[in-house]
Amino acid sequence: MTTFTFANPTDLFLEIPTSIQNRADIHSPAFSNPISRYQAYINELCLGAVLPWLQEDFTQQAKVWPTTTVLPSFWELVNGTAVTVDATRFILVPSETIDLSELRVSQEWVDLPSLAGDYYLAVQVEADEGYVRVWGYCTHAQLKNQGSYDAGDRTYALDATDINGDISVLAVARELCSQTPTRAAIPQLPNLPxxxxxxxxxxxxxxxxxxxxxxxxxxxxxxxxxxxxxxxxxxxxxLGLPEQWSVLQWLQNGVSQAAENLGWGRLNLQLSAAGARSAEETQAEVTLSRQLAIAGQLYNLSITPKGEADEIVWRFELRNATVGVAIPGGFKLRLLTEDLQPFPDNEDIATTAVEQLFVEVALEPGEGIVWEIEPLPENYERELLKF
Known part of the structure; x- marks a missing residue:
């Protein structure tokens, strides 16, 4: 990693790795229009330069939130990238502007409780020159309390004079101010029907x-x-893509690319009927499964159809990936409707260590289900499974 030290001595200049420059595609088909494509391009260059620095100066465990595979769905819609450093969330805010008089942050990263960060890094991207300039940072509380809100483009702007321009003190400030709240209070939004x-x-x-x-x-x-x-x-x-989250289609035609990217796969299990004497009497059971990292261990979440085609009951099951190892007490497996509402018998709770957690549910055609697990799996983001 190359750092530059010209211009303002407190700014941080980071080289954009050649591999990122070569990979970042200004004409990417993963976006619907030229504005989104260019937004994604600038964000990818920014992330490619800043993430290695965070990993080097803060912790090797610094990583994209929630996961790199869903970044296109953010960059299509909003500027910025979230990176977690232990329990701290950084929002990288890239811009190509040469006007560094203020930092402008999209409202989504400030007013949505699940997206808001602790620290916001102002990053000037010099794509043609092959470097980025991290010229300041602020906290969420500063944006909310000192920033001005622009209803026209739905951004919060913080004047450069209110931003800490010395990036070298960020790591120290994070350690020293660990007990000082970085975030202002923001209300939850009403549920959307x-x-x-x-x-x-x-x-x-x-x-x-x-x-x-x-x-x-x-x-x-x-x-x-x-x-x-x-x-x-x-x-x-x-993007005009076909439905990517239809469980029935996964069973019939294989798991979609979007779901495969997040770890879903198909397992064909041969089940022998009691007393079966021939191959004809064994029954193939197709199970959908993905591996999850939870509290330092690996688990398998599986979905299996039970019963006949017109009366299918779907079994969601969680097990430890290591055979014979139990699920600890306190774990929960929960299903919610598409709009995140509970329903009768929608969760299974391990009051003590158990071999498995499972919930079975009968669904109407086209119904959606969202699964949740406590404690939260690493890189967890809500998935909407269609049945």
């Missing part, structure tokens, strides 16, 4: 709407993209 969410996805899923984030009131927009499953649906719709 399922039908309204579907209407918004259909409306904003048209790629000719270049800035969907400004096309509807923020409360509606924020509630839509805070739901990982709905945000993914909107992204796929804007």
């Amino acid at each position: 399922q039908q309204q969410a579907q209407n918004l996805i259909a409306r904003l899923g048209k790629s000719e709407i270049l800035t969907p984030r400004l096309a509807v009131p923020f409360q509606l927009w924020g509630a839509l993209i805070e739901h990982g499953g709905w945000r993914q649906s909107l992204y796929q719709q804007r």
Whole structure:
């Protein structure tokens, strides 16, 4: 990693790795229009330069939040990237502007509880020169309390005079101020009814709407993209992709690329009927499964259809990936409706160590289910599974 020390001595200049420069595609087909493509390009260059620095100066465990595989669904819709350093969240805010008089942060990273960060890094991207300039940082509380809100483009702007311009003290400030709140209080948004969410996805899923984030009131927009499953649906719709999260299609045709990227796969289990004497009497059971890292151990979450085609019951099951190792007491497996509502018998709780947790549910065609596990798996983001 190369750092530069010219210009303002307190600024941090980081080289964009050649591999990132070569990979970042200004014409990427993963985005619906030139504005989103360019936004993604600048964010990828920024991330490629800043993440290695965070890993070197803070912790090797610094990583993209929630996971690199879903970054396109953010960059299609909003500028910025979240990186977690232990329990601290950094929001990288790239810009190509040569005007460094203020930092402008999209409202989503400030006013949505699940997206808000602790520290916001102002990053000037010099794509042609092959470097980025980290010229300041501030906290969430500073943005909310000292920043000015611009309703026109839904951003918070903080004047450069209110920003800490000495990046070298960031690590020290984070350690010394670990007991000082970095975030201002922000209220949860009201729940978005399922039908309204579907209407918004259909409306904003048209790629000719270049800035969907400004096309509807923020409360509606924020509630839509805070739901990982709905945000993914909107992204796929804007790209004209077919449904990626149909469990029935996964069983019939194989797991979609989007789901495979997050670790889903198909298992074919041969089940012998009691007393079966021939291959004809054994029955193939297809199970969908993905591995999850939870509290330092690996677990398998599986989905298996039970019963006949017209009366399928879906079994969601969690087991430790190591055969014979139990699930600790306190773990929970929970299913919610598409709009995150509970329903009768929707969760299984391990009051003591158990071999498995499972929930079985009968669903109408087209119904959606969201799974949750406590403690949260690493890189967890809500998925909307369609049945």
